[in-house]
Amino acid sequence: MNEWTYEPAPESRDIVTLRSSYGLFVNGEFVDGTGGAFKTVNPATEEVLAEVTQAGTEDVERAVVAARHAFDEVWGPMPGKERAKYLYRIARLIQERSRELAVLETMDNGKPIRESRDVDVPLVAAHFFHYAGWADKLEWAGYGPAPRPLGVAGQIIPWNFPLLMAAWKLAPALAAGNTCVLKPAETTPLSALLLADILQQADLPPGVVNIVTGAGETGRALVAHPGVDKLAFTGSTEVGKEIMRAVAGRRVKLTLELGGKAANVIFDDAPIDQAVEGVVNGIFFNQGHVCCAGSRLLVQESVADAVTERLKRRLQSLRLGDPLDKNTDIGAINSAEQLAKITELAKSGAGEGAAQWQPECALPERGYWFPPTVFTGVSQSHRIAREEIFGPVLSVLTFRTPDEAVEKANNTPYGLSAGVWTDKGSRILWMAQRLRAGVVWANTFNRFDPASPFGGYKESGFGREGGRHGLEPYLAAAGAAEVTGG
Numbered sequence: 001m002n003e004w005t006y007e008p009a010p011e012s013r014d015i016v017t018l019r020s021s022y023g024l025f026v027n028g029e030f031v032d033g034t035g036g037a038f039k040t041v042n043p044a045t046e047e048v049l050a051e052v053t054q055a056g057t058e059d060v061e062r063a064v065v066a067a068r069h070a071f072d073e074v075w076g077p078m079p080g081k082e083r084a085k086y087l088y089r090i091a092r093l094i095q096e097r098s099r100e101l102a103v104l105e106t107m108d109n110g111k112p113i114r115e116s117r118d119v120d121v122p123l124v125a126a127h128f129f130h131y132a133g134w135a136d137k138l139e140w141a142g143y144g145p146a147p148r149p150l151g152v153a154g155q156i157i158p159w160n161f162p163l164l165m166a167a168w169k170l171a172p173a174l175a176a177g178n179t180c181v182l183k184p185a186e187t188t189p190l191s192a193l194l195l196a197d198i199l200q201q202a203d204l205p206p207g208v209v210n211i212v213t214g215a216g217e218t219g220r221a222l223v224a225h226p227g228v229d230k231l232a233f234t235g236s237t238e239v240g241k242e243i244m245r246a247v248a249g250r251r252v253k254l255t256l257e258l259g260g261k262a263a264n265v266i267f268d269d270a271p272i273d274q275a276v277e278g279v280v281n282g283i284f285f286n287q288g289h290v291c292c293a294g295s296r297l298l299v300q301e302s303v304a305d306a307v308t309e310r311l312k313r314r315l316q317s318l319r320l321g322d323p324l325d326k327n328t329d330i331g332a333i334n335s336a337e338q339l340a341k342i343t344e345l346a347k348s349g350a351g352e353g354a355a356q357w358q359p360e361c362a363l364p365e366r367g368y369w370f371p372p373t374v375f376t377g378v379s380q381s382h383r384i385a386r387e388e389i390f391g392p393v394l395s396v397l398t399f400r401t402p403d404e405a406v407e408k409a410n411n412t413p414y415g416l417s418a419g420v421w422t423d424k425g426s427r428i429l430w431m432a433q434r435l436r437a438g439v440v441w442a443n444t445f446n447r448f449d450p451a452s453p454f455g456g457y458k459e460s461g462f463g464r465e466g467g468r469h470g471l472e473p474y475l476a477a478a479g480a481a482e483v484t485g486g
Contacts (some may be wrong), residue, residue: 018050024059060221070179109162132171143477240256262293298398352384
């Protein structure tokens with residue numbers, strides 16, 4: 001039997017010009033900060049990519065003041081059709097520089113180039129295009145006859161989809177007439193800083209978007225700033241709770257998109273091969289660094305063995321390695337800290353009695369790597385079935401009846417997403433009505449569209465991003481009491 005082999009097909013790094021150091025982006029310019037610096041590394045090689053400024057409290061103050069001035073004098077009073085022109089221009093520039101953005105995202109994040117090239121960057125441009133279309137139609141969005149922008153939006157984004165999360169936050173806020181102070185994650189700041197270069201190229205008025213880089217202290221300074229009218233955060237549930245405590249009693253509009261422990265439910269009438277592909281996409285896409293990852297697989301007992309067998313066979317064909325290689329399916333874990341968390345939780349699964357399986361997989365000598373992993377014999381009490389792992393680890397549980405499937409799927413403090421695989425349309429609707437999840441995919445998983453809202457329930461947060469619903473967190477109804485950050 002002949003075995004297929006893949007010759008290396010690396011994407012060139014030459015398209016990206018990295019600076020040795022990066023400042024903050026405030027009032028339309030790159031400026032020095034007051035809080036020192038930190039290094040961002042390539043997780044696949046542990047190579048230092050650049051030195052990045054750590055924004056201090058004074059830097060956050062400068063950014064908020066710049067955003068406030070731009071809101072009062074330029075962006076807030078600007079007609080929606082004029083704001084739309086800037087958003088369209090940004091979207092086109094993202095498309096023109098898509099290869100550069102994809103390569104940089106892969107280098108800084110560790111995700112495979114085919115994901116950043118074919119998924120992340122196209123969706124980034126699509127979100128700016130989508131909200132450009134809304135900028136002059138806010139009166140018809142369903143939030144009152146003359147909705148108004150809130151003012152200055154503080155936005156904190158995670159490291160798993162750095163550029164895409166920036167687009168999710170910035171595009172609706174700008175379309176609604178707000179100005180922004182964006183804080184990217186400390187391990188993945190580079191694509192946001194390249195986006196700042198694109199904003200300059202688009203001639204976006206100074207102060208409309210400001211980018212402050214740094215770790216947790218920078219985020220806390222932004223959350224605590226009295227000049228911020230709106231806060232949007234995507235990240236862990238623990239930090240989300242900290243932010244809620246920090247803004248309690250303040251007139252600040254807040255949206256949170258937090259962790260998840262999604263159930264991917266396969267019934268006995270589902271097309272198994274299609275479902276297996278959906279399972280792979282659900283948990284091993286982006287190394288499992290996805291809040292809505294289908295990390296719990298619920299399979300009807302009568303087909304559990306067949307599904308597990310085909311899933312293992314499929315995982316043996318996945319290619320782990322250089323994220324810049326176009327043949328790579330599984331890239332690097334984003335950081336040493338995240339790798340340690342994944343490793344610890346996987347050990348707990350084996351320690352609690354679940355059966356661990358991994359395909360034969362040679363891990364590179366340098367970088368942060370974890371092979372795709374499947375646990376069978378998992379019970380609902382196991383940590384791997386309860387806690388968000390945020391890595392390429394799948395827990396397989398079984399069920400007998402639809403009612404049992406719903407009970408097990410909802411047996412989690414999270415409620416971000418779910419998947420249903422069945423041949424019956426009526427069963428899809430029956431399940432969707434009962435699953436306590438913000439997004440329910442039917443016979444697919446991890447599909448996103450800028451016109452479709454996304455968000456969760458329970459400890460997965462509140463508020464929606466995307467589509468018409470994504471405008472609401474950035475708008476105040478006409479005649480409503482003015483929202484201030486004080």
